[in-house]
Amino acid sequence: MPGVTNSAFLRLAYNTVQGVRGKEELDPLEFDDLVREKMKLLDIDPSFLGRSLNAGFSGGEKKRNEILQMALLEPKLAVLDETDSGLDIDALRVVANGINKLHTPDNGMVLVTHYQRMLNYIVPDYVHVMEGGRIIRTGDKALALELEARGYDWVGKEAA
Amino acid sequence: MNTETRSDYLDSLLHGRDLVPEARAGWLKALRAQAVERANALTVPTTRDEDWRFTDLSPLYKVPYRPSAQPGEVSAAEFGRFEIPEAATRLTFVDGHFSAALSRMKPADGVFVANLPDALAAHDRLVESRLGKLAGTGQDAFAAVNTAFLHDGALIHVGRDHKSAPIHLLFIATRKDGAAYPRVLVIAEPGAQCTLIEDFVGLADGGYFTDAVTEIAVGENAHVAHVKLQREAQTAFHIARTSVQVARDGHYSNWSVALGARISRHNLHVMQAGEGSEFSIDGLALIGGRQLADTNSLIDHAHAHGRSRQLHKTVVGGGAHAVFNGKIFVRRDAQHTDAGQQSRNLLLSDKAHVDTKPQLEIFADDVKCAHGATVGQIEADELFYLKSRGLSDATARNLLTYAFAAEVIQRIPVKSLVERLENQVLEQTQIKS
Numbered sequence: 001m002p003g004v005t006n007s008a009f010l011r012l013a014y015n016t017v018q019g020v021r022g023k024e025e026l027d028p029l030e031f032d033d034l035v036r037e038k039m040k041l042l043d044i045d046p047s048f049l050g051r052s053l054n055a056g057f058s059g060g061e062k063k064r065n066e067i068l069q070m071a072l073l074e075p076k077l078a079v080l081d082e083t084d085s086g087l088d089i090d091a092l093r094v095v096a097n098g099i100n101k102l103h104t105p106d107n108g109m110v111l112v113t114h115y116q117r118m119l120n121y122i123v124p125d126y127v128h129v130m131e132g133g134r135i136i137r138t139g140d141k142a143l144a145l146e147l148e149a150r151g152y153d154w155v156g157k158e159a160a
Numbered sequence: 161m162n163t164e165t166r167s168d169y170l171d172s173l174l175h176g177r178d179l180v181p182e183a184r185a186g187w188l189k190a191l192r193a194q195a196v197e198r199a200n201a202l203t204v205p206t207t208r209d210e211d212w213r214f215t216d217l218s219p220l221y222k223v224p225y226r227p228s229a230q231p232g233e234v235s236a237a238e239f240g241r242f243e244i245p246e247a248a249t250r251l252t253f254v255d256g257h258f259s260a261a262l263s264r265m266k267p268a269d270g271v272f273v274a275n276l277p278d279a280l281a282a283h284d285r286l287v288e289s290r291l292g293k294l295a296g297t298g299q300d301a302f303a304a305v306n307t308a309f310l311h312d313g314a315l316i317h318v319g320r321d322h323k324s325a326p327i328h329l330l331f332i333a334t335r336k337d338g339a340a341y342p343r344v345l346v347i348a349e350p351g352a353q354c355t356l357i358e359d360f361v362g363l364a365d366g367g368y369f370t371d372a373v374t375e376i377a378v379g380e381n382a383h384v385a386h387v388k389l390q391r392e393a394q395t396a397f398h399i400a401r402t403s404v405q406v407a408r409d410g411h412y413s414n415w416s417v418a419l420g421a422r423i424s425r426h427n428l429h430v431m432q433a434g435e436g437s438e439f440s441i442d443g444l445a446l447i448g449g450r451q452l453a454d455t456n457s458l459i460d461h462a463h464a465h466g467r468s469r470q471l472h473k474t475v476v477g478g479g480a481h482a483v484f485n486g487k488i489f490v491r492r493d494a495q496h497t498d499a500g501q502q503s504r505n506l507l508l509s510d511k512a513h514v515d516t517k518p519q520l521e522i523f524a525d526d527v528k529c530a531h532g533a534t535v536g537q538i539e540a541d542e543l544f545y546l547k548s549r550g551l552s553d554a555t556a557r558n559l560l561t562y563a564f565a566a567e568v569i570q571r572i573p574v575k576s577l578v579e580r581l582e583n584q585v586l587e588q589t590q591i592k593s
Contacts, residue, residue, distance in 0.1 A: 013551055
């Protein structure tokens with residue numbers, strides 16, 4: 001979105017959410033402090049703030065920015081759909097570390113992925129296998145490793 | 161309107177000439193007399209004229225405007241809003257009259273800036289040789305009428321290889337009615353650089369009329385950056401001609417922003433007078449209610465190796481109407497011309513209306529020319545993205561509208577003006593943050 005600076009967008013979104021939660025809204029200077037602190041925590045380049053939202057962002061940059069939005073907006077439940085696709089190793093680590101840092105006992109995160117590689121950085125509480133819109137198997141992190149080794153076919157056959 | 165009343169209208173405007181001081185210089189008397197003659201031979205345009213098909217001026221023709229005999233009062237507080245810190249030099253005109261009290265003269269070395277009658281005392285020959293040469297009154301009835309009233313106005317002369325800080329020309333309308341005929345002549349000698357801000361503001365709501373003419377001669381290898389800001393009262397009429405000639409390897413950039421007036425029309429004519437000239441022409445109209453903003457531009461590539469880029473954007477709300485007629489002319493000798501033109505229009509309501517007509521006329525065979533036009537609404541997926549992050553529908557729409565307009569504003573090379581315009585656009589698009 002050329003012309004929509006990331007910082008203006010993030011501030012508007014943050015203040016809207018704060019308003020709904022009955023919390024205090026921040027003026028641009030206070031917000032700037034907050035967002036820089038979060039960016040430091042997540043290891044995101046501060047030059048992101050001055051850029052236009054998603055304009056010329058690479059796949060990795062878009063996803064880092066999504067993580068930053070998650071850090072600011074603090075959703076109770078976040079669905080991260082194929083967050084690992086198209087990421088190089090560095091971006092993958094930034095995104096995965098962000099998820100780790102933002103995960104608390106009070107929020108939930110659903111990671112949708114086809115691969116194990118993100119789970120090298122993130123330890124999931126549960127692993128569910130979905131087929132045709134139904135959860136056909138539930139396990140813990142060991143299930144993800146097994147899937148990586150054996151593929152998906154056997155899960156479907158066992159469930160049938 | 162029949163032909164007779166059309167010529168009657170110009171005649172009724174010309175009647176106001178008794179309120180303008182006599183010209184002292186013989187040549188200026190003659191120039192004005194020729195313009196009267198020319199105006200008498202012309203009729204005002206109507207929607208039957210191809211160049212005015214979409215712009216109906218009949219509300220203007222109901223009032224036989226006379227110039228204001230005296231300038232109105234401008235309070236310090238009102239004036240302060242328009243100050244531009246970067247501009248060391250400012251000429252202020254109130255209701256068409258030069259105001260020495262509200263002007264500030266600190267031109268740099270080699271730069272001469274003055275009200276036209278004073279300029280004549282010092283540089284009579286120079287002014288005589290240039291004034292009225294670019295905005296030849298030709299078929300333009302309003303330029304002819306402006307010239308017939310020629311008295312106060314701005315002369316800017318930037319000497320060879322000299323540089324000027326931004327110069328602010330402020331035209332204030334305090335009146336509820338009456339006409340003003342602002343006139344500007346800019347001469348940038350070879351290698352000179354200057355930034356010029358023409359700023360038309362209205363303090364009172366009223367159906368007054370501004371009929372402005374600006375001529376700019378850009379010398380060889382000179383750079384002129386020109387901001388034209390039209391923020392007249394929402395009920396006013398504004399018709400302006402900007403005629404520019406750019407010599408070999410000269411650069412001319414223009415940012416024209418139209419926010420005010422009930423009906424506004426900007427005739428922008430940029431002519432290449434030597435090889436390798438470059439033009440960058442940006443326009444933004446941001447209108448609502450019953451406003452009409454019309455931009456009619458002609459970029460004339462008459463020599464080889466010229467380059468031009470034009471981006472014209474309109475944001476149209478309410479029952480407003482934006483018109484863009486952009487012609488790019490590439491003459492037979494203008495080989496290796498590189499011209500690009502984009503017309504981008506954003507409609508904010510069902511009743512908003514845009515007429516856009518990009519035109520390329522190419523007579524040379526080895527050129528690169530591209531143009532495009534889009535008319536659209538706010539993108540649904542962009543709106544969804546913002547709303548999914550918590551923004552309300554209204555805030556998301558306002559943010560996207562603002563961003564669309566900001567692309568042009570952010571290119572303006574005067575920082576305080578960019579900030580002020582951004583705030584004005586934010587207000588107009590009603591983002592509260």
